[in-house]
Amino acid sequence: MSFTSTLFQLPMTGLPFMQMFVSMAELALLGALLMFFRPLLAGIARALVLVVRPRPTKEELAARRKLRAQGS
Numbered sequence: 001m002s003f004t005s006t007l008f009q010l011p012m013t014g015l016p017f018m019q020m021f022v023s024m025a026e027l028a029l030l031g032a033l034l035m036f037f038r039p040l041l042a043g044i045a046r047a048l049v050l051v052v053r054p055r056p057t058k059e060e061l062a063a064r065r066k067l068r069a070q071g072s
Contacts, residue, residue: 034041
């Protein structure tokens with residue numbers, strides 16, 4: 001054996017084909033489910049954002065507009 005083949009020798013611990021196939025199928029199924037429920041997940045994310053940072057009321061928006069108009 002040469003020095004380079006000894007240096008770059010890799011252990012033969014490959015995954016069995018069936019386990020790799022099942023893992024790829026599971027990932028594909030997860031991706032398909034995420035794409036199918038994407039509108040629902042986007043709505044849930046928007047609702048969570050509104051819980052953390054609620055929209056200003058109409059009165060607050062009017063007051064902000066009034067302050068901007070006075071400053072100009």
